[in-house]
Amino acid sequence: MRLLIQMGIIDVSSSMDYSGATAVAEPPPRNRVLSTECDSGLAVEKNGHKNRRPVRRPGKEMCRTIVLDAATPDDHKELMRRIAAAQDKAAFAALFGHFGPRVKAYLMRSGSTPESAEELAQEAMVMVWRKAESFDPAQASVSTWIFTIARNKRIDAYRRMNRPDLDENDPALVPDGPTAPDTAYAEGQVSTAIREAVATLPDEQAEMLKKAFFEDKAHSEIAAETGLPLGTVKSRLRLAIGRMRKQLKEFEE
Amino acid sequence: MSVVSAREPVGPIPQHHLSDDLLTAYAAGSLDEASSLFVASHLTLCPECRRRAAMMDEVGGVLLDDIAPVAMSAGALSAVLSRAEAPANDEPASMAGSRQTVFGADLPAPMRRYYGCDLDGIAWQRQGGGVSVATVPGIGDGSHAFMLKVEAGRAVPQHTHRGNELVMVLKGAYSDAAGRFGRGDVELADGDVDHQPKAEKGEDCICLAVTDAPLKFTGSLGWLLNVFVKM
Structure with a gap:
């Protein structure tokens, strides 16, 4: 072979x-x-x-x-x-x-x-x-x-901790409603939409998103390190996430 | 489409949700253990936040795909393949000791893992004023979470928060100035809030609470409760 x-x-x-x-x-x-x-x-x-x-x-x-x-x-x-x-x-x-x-x-x-x-x-x-x-x-x-x-x-x-995570087979799990739009994931559209949203983020928002995801720092630590007010750190993240959510909505509607 | 679950919803869909800040930090893995437990417990009860959390994970995946790669050592692949094919006995036990209840569950699985039991097995510590607490055992990073039980119809003594307090209802319901909170509903109180949640009549209200600084009780029973949350 x-x-x-x-x-x-x-x-x-x-x-x-x-x-x-x-x-x-x-x-x-x-x-x-x-x-x-x-x-x-x-x-x-x-x-x-x-x-x-x-x-x-x-x-x-x-x-x-x-x-x-x-x-x-x-x-x-x-x-x-x-x-x-x-x-x-x-x-x-x-x-x-x-x-x-x-x-x-x-x-x-x-x-x-x-x-x-x-x-x-x-x-x-x-x-x-x-x-x-x-x-x-x-x-x-x-x-x-x-x-x-x-x-x-x-x-x-x-x-040195196990990350608490939900258990899909938990009898306490409140299941998705019958209308949950899960087909978008199967077709890779969510990933594509997020990729596009990340690519078009203003630099300052993209950089904040990467810091938040990669640097294992609380938002307050990011603020201290960058010298930005905590409110600015949070608002940049929220703007970035809002933009992604908006992009995703187009798939769901 | 996945097959729609035939079972009835275990509870109502929550109306008060996790903030984007919390979901982002949970996806990034930068939350402390107590807050992670809080988030995982809410996700168990809230299909909407599960979808939001999946989106956050997906952001992590996209960013991972975009990151500038750093070369692995020579021979890394063959090392990984030979380890991967070895008998898998070195897997860390993932939060073993969860006693599954067979007929439904009151506590979300992440909480049952810490307590080692469901709600009916909890040893409550009475604090007076109709309030009992049960600290979440086994949290290893110094963060703190506890359950708070308020007798039906009673109010938690008035208090303000020096830090943030996250509260989620697990059983029963309470109301305060911000509205009504039932199973799965999340309330974030910060230093500005001086509130007096009151349990609804008919059923004790049980909540999961995470504080990043001690609560400061301001009412007449405050001295007593300030002792139990001194952590």
Whole structure:
């Protein structure tokens, strides 16, 4: 079985460097090819994804090659599907190449040394492999799921607490009403809407959002550090969140 | 569409919700343990805030995707794969010891995990004036949460707040100047508020409370209650 996978920032077939180091020096082009040799038995079904068309490569008849944009949530979901369904290491390598270095960056930004960020990022990615089957593409995008894993790892490690979280099977859970609009998540629209909203935020709001999410600081600490009044910190965050909510409403109505 | 749950709603949908500030900090993981417990408990009771919280997590995911990557060490992938495939016996036990009640539950699961029981197993400490408290045990980071039980029809002694006080009703209902609060409803009182919540007649009112500074009771029973919240 030959697997040829080129995706995003790593190239499994030609390099043994899984570190993602190339991501720093040279950002990948947006459209790379994820190709699966036909005899691998892992050819990707179209799965109803409109934007994913099989492309024939010259000289490789019968071999379906899927063009993926390495940065889209759908690509990540496809990789997760393969990991969960077939413990596909090549798919994991691709996912690792994208998210490993980002999880490490996130942990460093929240105060970890490079060494402990590396260690925790590895632990987080171990969880990604082990819990792949529990990933529900209808609930969240892959980047969100991995963010929550990395965040909880950080809380466990540095705050020495288990983050209290709700239990989906709790008999006390008040269920969603029958009209809950959950289809938007399945189609990745929430992620897209938020991505667009973040991209168009004024710099000062985007920066505040990143501080709030990445730096493990209370809003009052952010105020002290930046010299901004607490009210300004909070209002910038609220404006940013208000803008995202507005963007999401367009999907829900 | 997911399959609509066949079971009846366990309780009414809350009318008073968590602030964006709290939900943002919860998603970011920068809340203390007591406040995280408070948020997780409200999310159990509030479908609307669950959706808002999911959006906040999604913001975290988008920001993670956007962050400038930092190279992993050489060999990181193979190290992860070999650890991932090893027998999974090094998983941290996730808040073990939750005793699940079979027929519904009064306390949200995050609270049952801390107390090790549901509402009927709580050992209340009577404080006088129709008020009892039960501190949430096992919070490890120095933050504090407690349940407050006010007898039906009684009022909590008038008090102001030196810091913020978060209160959520778990059973029964109370009213104060800001309105009526029933199961799942959240009220945030800050230093400016001098309020006197009064439990409704007919049922004791039980709340989860988180304070980031001691309450200061101003009424006639204040001296007594100031002792119990001295934490």
